[in-house]
């Protein structure tokens with residue numbers, strides 16, 4: 395039988411980077427079978443042994459940083475230096491997950507309260523078994539590894555389906571793991587198109603799916619998971635807002651805004667897409683933004699659009715923005731496939747596609763607001779809620795705005811900085827998805843809480859869970875609960 399294959403292609407040059415099998419449902423089934431066996435071995439290791447192996451994996455990735463970055467560059471087109479940054483962040487997260495798994499998930503005693511006076515109770519977080527990871531192409535190392543590192547550290551085996559645009563990177567990540575952990579296939583990669591991912595999501599032996607990609611595909615994956623009641627973490631896109639308050643350092647704000655919008659050609663789920671600037675500083679901010687934008691070039695500072703079909707979305711949003719707003723930099727002519735030069739458009743109506751839908755390109759819309767409160771209200775009027783940014787010198791005010799921003803994370807006076815802090819959870823609300831990767835929440839996401847209560851001694855005259863219970867015991871219980879909980883505070 396001949397195996398169907400597909401190519402991964404360098405989007406900048408058209409060069410074929412690699413040819414990979416289109417793994418069908420039976421191949422995915424076999425991978426999950428192997429993963430189930432490996433999961434038993436991995437989960438039974440002492441936490442210190444798992445930690446040592448994961449730290450070895452980290453060392454192997456670090457030793458292979460340059461060739462891995464080169465492969466990311468070839469499959470996505472992004473500058474190699476950006477690929478290095480992505481891998482360094484991945485290493486930091488893997489290190490944190492390995493070092494903190496036992497502390498976050500290990501068995502601990504918990505208080506039992508007065509009514510449970512005669513009990514002792516423990517809580518621990520046990521591995522789920524096999525976790526399926528379906529990943530995107532925009533950060534082909536950092537994004538899937540945000541799930542894979544934490545799932546492995548929590549004691550699970552992983553079967554990873556990378557995007558069809560970046561299969562080589564996905565295959566390499568599993569090969570490097572096997573270098574560090576040769577005993578069992580605890581981390582496998584299966585390659586293919588959408589149907590390969592669908593087979594993974596539909597396998598009842600997969601105990602959780604971690605999906606990163608579009609909201610529309612997340613819904614399809616969730617529907618496939620529903621058949622087996624398989625839970626999912628959905629990390630979907632965003633339409634992140636960037637708020638510039640009246641007392642912001644405008645040069646720093648413009649610099650961060652541009653990088654957040656244009657780096658990786660705007661193909662970042664927490665990239666800046668909407669900018670809201672307080673009236674008082676609108677003109678000086680726009681001067682800074684235009685000055686800096688004049689120095690940034692597609693093909694030099696950032697790479698091409700990785701997914702050819704995305705160019706149509708970007709073109710449609712630019713046309714829409716320019717028709718209804720005022721172009722400050724660039725316009726429809728900025729799209730010169732596979733590159734898109736920076737596009738800045740102001741006064742685009744809030745109900746237009748360019749403001750409402752995820753663009754995933756190097757474009758921003760900018761709007762003047764009366765004050766920071768109005769900026770926040772507009773920022774929050776989105777179906778998405780992934781990240782966001784606030785620039786202000788007033789720390790208290792910025793913190794207040796950050797807390798009120800309807801998003802999973804907000805950066806103050808920096809952009810996207812939360813993603814690089816391994817102890818912070820990452821994920822969204824609304825159309826941006828649900829569940830969390832990274833941090834303690836990211837470890838718990840790939841584990842199931844196990845509660846155990848043990849009776850240490852029988853409470854005389856208080857055997858409530860017995861048919862031998864008498865009226866006196868119930869009376870004593872009512873008296874006790876009245877003393878404990880019966881007093882109003884005001």
Ligand code: NDP
Pocket residue numbers: 528529530531532537555556557558559586587588589590591592593595606607608609611612614615629630631632662663701704707752753754
């Ligand atoms: P998709 O959401 O379609 O793909 C994401 C992943 O899901 C890929 O690995 C894909 O495989 C896989 N997949 C596709 N269909 C299915 C299915 N039915 N069952 C299981 N897995 C499936 O994203 P695209 O890459 O097509 O990009 C589309 C849009 O998504 C972008 O324009 C952008 O707006 C958004 N996006 C958001 C990202 C984020 O970081 N949140 C990342 C990437 C995209 P395959 O590639 O083989 O089709």
